[in-house]
Amino acid sequence: MLGRLWEVLFVATRLGLTSFGGPVAHLGYFRAEYVERRKWLTEQTYADLVALCQLLPGPASSQVGIGVGIKRAGLLGGILAWLGFTLPSAVVLILFTYGVAQAGDVSDAAWLGGLKVVAVSVVALAVWGMARTLTPDRNRITLAIVAAIFVTTVGGVGGQVIVILGGGLLGWIFFRRGLDNQDIERTESSIGRRLAIASLVVFAVLLVGLPIMERLFDSGPLQVFDSFYRSGSLVFGGGHVVLPLLQAETVPTGMVSQDEFIAGYGAAQAVPGPLFTFAAYLGGTAETFNSPWFGGLFALGAIYLPSFLLVVGVLPFWDALRSMTGFRSVLIGVNAAVVGLLLAALYDPVWTSAIHQPSDFALGLGAFGLLAFWKLPPWIVVVLAALGAEGIEAARNFV
DSSP states (O other), X not given: OHHHHHHHHHHHHXXXXXXXXXXXXXXXXXXXXXXXXXXXXXXXHHXXXXXXXXXXXXXXXXXXXXXXXXXXHHHHHHHHHHHHHHHHHHHHHHHHHHTTTOOSOOTTOHHHHHHHHHHHHHHHXXXXXXXXXXXXXXHHHHHHHHHHHHHHHHOHHHHHHHHHHHHHHHHHHHSOTTOOGGGSOOOOOSSOHHHHHHHHHHHHHXXXXXXXXXXXXXXXXXXXXXXXXXHHHHOBSOGGGHHHHHHHHHTTTTSSOHHHHHHHHHHHHTSSSOGGGHHHHHHHHSTTOSOHHHHHHHHHHHHHHHHHHHHHHHHHHHHHHTTSHHHHHHHHHHHHHHHHHHHHHIIIIIIHHHOOSHHHHHHXXXXXXXXXXXXXXXXXXXXXXXHHHHHHHHHHHHO
């Protein structure tokens, strides 16, 4: 078990250092590492885990990583998977509060553009691979395409929720026939149901009780914990969706200034790993704490605590539900809808934020070839894409 724990920490840390491109790209990195390369999970189990985390509030990609760690090495494995994936960017953002890692405005840097381009390739590969598994027939392909059209047209978190619920309903109506339990992969959960129920109870008690306690006790740390815990509990989709919540919780209250908020958001765009680590910068900047390190880690733990409690709380029951024929048909529809969500995300924001000129498309096509056909590790492709973007920019300036 000790060997597995170290393995989980090592792999997650490497992903945390190299996973650029946002939550959808993270799912592509995870699939390449955990399913294809290391075979810790089968394609079906990974797809079901992604579907589960899409249904839960919180950062979906981080929750998938926690779930993978739990399935690989138990509850401690889930904690180490989160630490490895989250701490690299959190440390950089806390250092940014000191000005140590501040290097001016990097929004127009060529290497950052290269990282955005390689994210397009990672997401495209993830959509391609998951589509082959989750949409093997005409009906499911049609459902995925309709889902992508709907989300692209309607947009917003509400559109994503409608697509997920609609996919589940259509799955229950049309895909129940022909399913039987013998075709279902069964997995054992390392988390007991008592612990799962206790986690859900703690989640609910904190969500309801923290605002009450914050009003009863005039405590700065309690206010910070309540603000970040509530943000982590109420956001669906993760990533950029959490920014309005964090801004509403920190800027009007005077925890950070608007300029500090914008500066930290810019820095968060330039680091790998989950965007939720932006909380570490906000906590480190807040005057509530004397130490940016303590404040940053305090806020980081508060915003991620709901994710831990929810994943631990639902995993044992999820394994039981996914073995039921009726629920399995719902899951088939949800998985097809998730492919549509990934396809829509491939266009916006991944493609629209990265592909602006022919050289961007060429660089992305080369990265896709290295990932899909040469099977290079994603972190190598990330480095090559950054260097390639710098080379293209240097050649353009020379000419």
